Amino acid sequence: MSLRNFHAIASIYKFELHRFGRTLLTGLLVPVITTSLYFVVFGGAIGSRMTEVDGIPYAAFIVPGLIMMSMFTESIFNASFGIYMPKFTGTIYELLSAPVSATETIIAYVGAAATKSLIVGTIIFVTAHLFVDLPVAHPFAMAGFMVLIAVSFCLFGFILGIWAQSFEQLQVIPLLLIMPMTFLGGAFYSVHMLAEPWRTVTLFNPIVYLISGFRWTFFGRGDVAIEFSLLFIAAMLAVCLGIIGWVFRSGYRLKK
Amino acid sequence: MASIIRIEGLTKRYASGFEALKGIDLTIEEGEIFALLGPNGAGKTTMISIICGIARPTGGAVVVAGHDIIRDYRGARSAIGLVPQELSTDQFERVIDTVNFSRGLFGKPRDDAHVEKILRDLSLWDKRHNKILELSGGMKRRVMIAKALSHEPRVLFLDEPTAGVDVELRRDMWKLIGELRKTGVTIILTTHYIEEAEEMADRVGVINKGELMLVEEKTALMKKLGKKTLSVLLAEPIAALPPELAEWDVALGADGQQIDYVFDTQAERTGVSSLLRRLGDLGIGYKDLNTRQSSLEDIFVSLVHQEKAA
Numbered sequence: 001m002s003l004r005n006f007h008a009i010a011s012i013y014k015f016e017l018h019r020f021g022r023t024l025l026t027g028l029l030v031p032v033i034t035t036s037l038y039f040v041v042f043g044g045a046i047g048s049r050m051t052e053v054d055g056i057p058y059a060a061f062i063v064p065g066l067i068m069m070s071m072f073t074e075s076i077f078n079a080s081f082g083i084y085m086p087k088f089t090g091t092i093y094e095l096l097s098a099p100v101s102a103t104e105t106i107i108a109y110v111g112a113a114a115t116k117s118l119i120v121g122t123i124i125f126v127t128a129h130l131f132v133d134l135p136v137a138h139p140f141a142m143a144g145f146m147v148l149i150a151v152s153f154c155l156f157g158f159i160l161g162i163w164a165q166s167f168e169q170l171q172v173i174p175l176l177l178i179m180p181m182t183f184l185g186g187a188f189y190s191v192h193m194l195a196e197p198w199r200t201v202t203l204f205n206p207i208v209y210l211i212s213g214f215r216w217t218f219f220g221r222g223d224v225a226i227e228f229s230l231l232f233i234a235a236m237l238a239v240c241l242g243i244i245g246w247v248f249r250s251g252y253r254l255k256k
Numbered sequence: 257m258a259s260i261i262r263i264e265g266l267t268k269r270y271a272s273g274f275e276a277l278k279g280i281d282l283t284i285e286e287g288e289i290f291a292l293l294g295p296n297g298a299g300k301t302t303m304i305s306i307i308c309g310i311a312r313p314t315g316g317a318v319v320v321a322g323h324d325i326i327r328d329y330r331g332a333r334s335a336i337g338l339v340p341q342e343l344s345t346d347q348f349e350r351v352i353d354t355v356n357f358s359r360g361l362f363g364k365p366r367d368d369a370h371v372e373k374i375l376r377d378l379s380l381w382d383k384r385h386n387k388i389l390e391l392s393g394g395m396k397r398r399v400m401i402a403k404a405l406s407h408e409p410r411v412l413f414l415d416e417p418t419a420g421v422d423v424e425l426r427r428d429m430w431k432l433i434g435e436l437r438k439t440g441v442t443i444i445l446t447t448h449y450i451e452e453a454e455e456m457a458d459r460v461g462v463i464n465k466g467e468l469m470l471v472e473e474k475t476a477l478m479k480k481l482g483k484k485t486l487s488v489l490l491a492e493p494i495a496a497l498p499p500e501l502a503e504w505d506v507a508l509g510a511d512g513q514q515i516d517y518v519f520d521t522q523a524e525r526t527g528v529s530s531l532l533r534r535l536g537d538l539g540i541g542y543k544d545l546n547t548r549q550s551s552l553e554d555i556f557v558s559l560v561h562q563e564k565a566a
């Protein structure tokens with residue numbers, strides 16, 4: 001842990017936000033439109049026939065899942081792209097030759113990506129209020145949960161961006177692993193709605209614990225105990241930080 | 257003069273097993289322009305990459321401005337500005353933003369006056385609000401120099417600053433480097449053009465296959481490089497050199513059909529015309545003449561031979 005070059009952190013953070021700024025319209029409009037579409041399809045058309053899940057109106061029930069899904073995607077995409085692009089264009093030379101520590105690099109890149117992810121999450125949260133009556137049982141826990149999720153998935157995205165050697169590799173993990181795991185992780189249904197053995201199988205999917213935990217902050221109950229959810233986030237953070245520490249020590253795919 | 261960079265026993269072996277640097281020892285003095293001359297693949301870029309923190313050394317030590325590049329990387333890197341060989345820029349950024357970014361990255365607070373001075377010196381001020389992608393190749397290279405100078409480094413590395421650059425731009429670059437030197441910045445540049453080293457450097461190091469073959473004052477090296485050989489192809493072969501030719505450094509070759517004369521192009525009198533006159537006086541006819549510069553290749557070959565002999 002070496003933390004001294006705050007000018008560098010500010011510069012990278014600003015650079016990254018500026019990069020997001022160039023695609024501001026699509027970056028912010030897309031989550032609003034997507035959320036609205038989900039509400040029309042799931043909340044309106046299907047939800048009207050389902051009424052309640054675990055005592056919660058279906059349209060409200062899917063909100064935490066929707067926010068989580070968008071935040072997973074946004075975090076991984078922004079963080080992985082942020083570090084992959086300099087590698088791709090060659091501008092990474094400047095970062096590597098600068099008096100910047102690993103800690104400072106992570107804070108700047110992950111901080112910027114997490115910021116955007118949190119903005120998107122908040123926009124969806126606000127948009128959802130236009131469609132449903134949405135109580136929040138634990139507002140502070142909800143905010144804290146969003147921050148934790150944004151940071152852990154941005155760390156994961158950062159690792160992905162360092163690992164990837166092509167645009168295809170950059171896409172393959174989010175599309176082939178994270179997306180299916182999110183859909184099967186109870187974003188739009190309760191694990192209790194599944195029959196055995198799928199109910200048990202689902203419990204091996206770590207995403208279940210994350211979505212369930214976030215749902216708990218809204219409705220005071222989830223598919224699994226909140227303690228398990230926190231444990232999973234903590235584990236994910238620890239694993240990502242461990243890998244990143246190793247990446248910088250070994251110079252993996254950064255330094256020859 | 258104090259030394260600004262000290263390199264001791266620097267080695268680099270890549271994961272493939274390729275030995276890019278085989279024990280480099282070199283000291284760079286503060287304020288000088290040092291040219292690192294060598295063919296492609298000699299290890300020039302590897303050496304620069306290690307000093308700047310882009311690659312890791314396998315062995316040896318490098319100290320920049322009193323800071324070890326590994327233990328005290330912040331101190332070492334803060335003293336260095338790097339302009340790499342490839343034109344790598346953030347295409348969508350504006351010129352002034354990317355220069356400010358570099359300054360911040362190197363831990364310096366924003367300084368509009370300093371950045372303005374750099375951009376004016378590099379004739380980029382009028383283009384400061386342009387996106388980098390709108391600039392020509394030569395202008396992009398200037399932007400990269402501006403980025404490297406943004407944090408007021410004491411040492412500037414220019415890796416092949418004129419590779420793939422047209423003649424006019426090359427002249428511009430030489431002029432620019434001359435001006436930078438006046439500000440007291442130490443400049444280390446790599447090149448494979450002898451004339452470039454000749455034009456700008458105070459000292460020249462020749463590197464080949466990961467070994468520093470020689471480090472010399474430019475003037476001394478140019479003497480070696482400045483030799484030419486005149487070959488006189490004789491009309492009739494002769495058995496031996498006439499004693500009248502003893503005052504020239506001549507040798508008889510090709511079974512007595514050719515006279516080779518080595519002369520110094522830098523000398524006031526090369527002796528070429530007087531030699532030819534003397535040949536005429538002696539009645540030795542010739543049918544062809546040609547001169548050949550001792551090339552960088554020749555120097556390498558002779559250096560390698562010297563090493564083997566030693």
